[in-house]
Amino acid sequence: MSIWWSLHLRREAASVPLARRLLLGTMETAGVDPDISFDLSLALTEACANAVEHGDGGFGTSSEAYRVTAYLDGEKCRIEVADSGPGLTAAVPLRQPRPEAERGRGLCLIRELADHVHIGDKPGRRGTVVSFDKMLKWRDDAPLMAV
Secondary structure (H helix, E strand, C coil), rough: EEEEEEEEEECCCCCCHHHHHHHHHHHHCCCCCHHHHHHHHHHHHHHHHHHHHHCCCCECCCEEEEEEEEECCCEEEEEEEEECCCCCCCCCCCCCCCCCCCCCCHHHHHHHCCCCEEEEEEECCEEEEEEEEEEECCCCCCCCCCC
């Protein structure tokens, strides 16, 4: 079983729950275990929120969109969120934010919820790509279970 979809979304807060609902609906229809679906939807929410907040073109340019792609292939789900922001100039630190901080937990959450995470610049272009994957577990009644 293999399912994939890609969204081109406006950099607006309202786009984040749209992407999350599409992912949750896809996983529910396929028969993915609800705990796995929840983890991936929370990680996607954080990655989309970062694209909305930090994905502008910078330097007087404007990028009004970002891209979300999800692949359910066999027993793994991979999600990529790509924006056109200034990109990352150095490795993203793994440090936890201070307990009283109101921001800065998104990438740490993604790293905790997913099995593998890659955060980097778009090759040859401006922007950041956050990709993460997780092994899937299936409900007993899953209609599209990988065999």
